Amino acid sequence: MQTALRTSLPETERAGRATFAPTARVVREERPVQASGLPLNIRGLRKSFGDNEVLRGIDLHIPAGQFVAIVGKSGCGKSTLLRLIAGLEKIDAGSISFGDAAIKPEDIRVMFQEPRLLPWARVLSNVEVGLGRDRSSSDAHARAEKALAEVGLADKRDQWPSVLSGGQKQRVALARALVSHPRVLAFDEPLGALDALTRISMQRLLERVWRDQGFTAILVTHDVSEAVALADRVVVIDEGRIAHDVMVNVARPRERGSAELAGLEGAILSNLLSADDRV
Numbered sequence: 558m559q560t561a562l563r564t565s566l567p568e569t570e571r572a573g574r575a576t577f578a579p580t581a582r583v584v585r586e587e588r589p590v591q592a593s594g595l596p597l598n599i600r601g602l603r604k605s606f607g608d609n610e611v612l613r614g615i616d617l618h619i620p621a622g623q624f625v626a627i628v629g630k631s632g633c634g635k636s637t638l639l640r641l642i643a644g645l646e647k648i649d650a651g652s653i654s655f656g657d658a659a660i661k662p663e664d665i666r667v668m669f670q671e672p673r674l675l676p677w678a679r680v681l682s683n684v685e686v687g688l689g690r691d692r693s694s695s696d697a698h699a700r701a702e703k704a705l706a707e708v709g710l711a712d713k714r715d716q717w718p719s720v721l722s723g724g725q726k727q728r729v730a731l732a733r734a735l736v737s738h739p740r741v742l743a744f745d746e747p748l749g750a751l752d753a754l755t756r757i758s759m760q761r762l763l764e765r766v767w768r769d770q771g772f773t774a775i776l777v778t779h780d781v782s783e784a785v786a787l788a789d790r791v792v793v794i795d796e797g798r799i800a801h802d803v804m805v806n807v808a809r810p811r812e813r814g815s816a817e818l819a820g821l822e823g824a825i826l827s828n829l830l831s832a833d834d835r836v
C-alpha cells in the first residue's frame with residue numbers, strides 16, 4: 558500500500574529563511590528554464606533471479622525532473638531496480654517507459670558507489686568516455702572540460718585517477734555522467750564510501766547540478782537523512798513492492814538538521830524498522 562506523508566513549513570519560517578538566504582541561492586530556487594528531464598512510468602515491474610523473487614510488482618510514476626530517493630533494507634532490490642531502469646538488466650514482466658520521447662542510450666546514466674575510472678586514462682579522457690558515440694566529435698574536449706568545471710575539477714584535467722582523493726574520483730565520475738546531458742540520472746549509493754564532510758559537499762554538488770540541468774534524479778541511498786535533504790520524494794521498497802511513498806515538501810535551500818527534516822527522517826526510519834521487524 559502506498560501512503561503519502563506531507564510536511565510543509567509554516568509561512569513565517571519560510572519568510573524568515575528567504576530573508577537570510579544569499580541572492581544566488583534564491584535565484585536557484587526557480588525551476589530550470591529548460592527542463593530536460595524525462596518522466597518515468599513503471600508498471601507491474603517484476604524481476605526474479607532463479608527462485609528469488611526480488612521485485613514483485615513495482616508501480617511508480619516519476620514526473621520529469623523530479624528528485625526521487627529510494628531506500629529499503631539491504632537486498633530489497635534497489636540496485637536491481639536501477640539496473641532495470643538503466644537497461645542493464647532484463648525485465649521479467651511489466652514495463653518501464655520514459656514518456657513519448659525517443660530516447661538515446663546517453664539519455665539515461667547511472668553513477669555507482671565506486672567511481673569506475675579507467676586507470677590508464679587521464680581525467681579529461683575519463684570524462685570523455687561518458688560521451689559514448691559522440692566521443693569522436695570535434696567538441697568532445699570542450700564538452701568534457703565544461704563538465705569537469707561543473708564539478709569544480711577543471712584544474713585536474715591532466716591528472717591520472719590514481720593521484721585523486723576518493724571525493725575527487727567521485728566528482729570525475731559525476732562529470733562523466735553529466736557530460737552527455739542525461740535526461741535521467743540514477744545514483745546507486747554514490748556517496749556511500751566518502752567521509753562525512755566530503756559526503757555533505759558532494760550532496761550539495763548533486764543538488765546543484767540537478768537544479769541547473771533539470772534531469773530526473775533517482776538516488777538509491779542507505780542514508781535517510783541524505784534522502785530527505787536531497788529528494789522531492791522518498792520511496793521505501795519492502796518485500797519487492799513500494800511500501801511507502803513520502804513527499805518531502807520542504808522548501809530549498811534546505812536547512813540540514815532542521816526539526817522538519819528530522820521529523821520526516823524519523824517517520825521514514827520507523828517505516829524501515831517496522832519493515833525489518835516483520836522479518
Ligand SMILES: Nc1ncnc2c1ncn2[C@@H]1O[C@H](COP(=O)(O)OP(=O)(O)OP(=O)(O)O)[C@@H](O)[C@H]1O
Binds near residue numbers: 611630631634
Ligand atoms: N545478477 C544477480 N544474480 C542473482 N541474484 C542477484 C543478482 N543481482 C541481485 N541479486 C539478488 O537480488 C536481491 C536484490 O539485490 P540488490 O543488489 O538489488 O539489493 P539492494 O537493495 O541494492 O541491496 P544493498 O542495499 O545491499 O545494495 C539480492 O537477494 C541479490 O542477491
Ligand SMILES: [Mg+2]
Binds near residue numbers: 635636745
Ligand atoms: Mg544495492
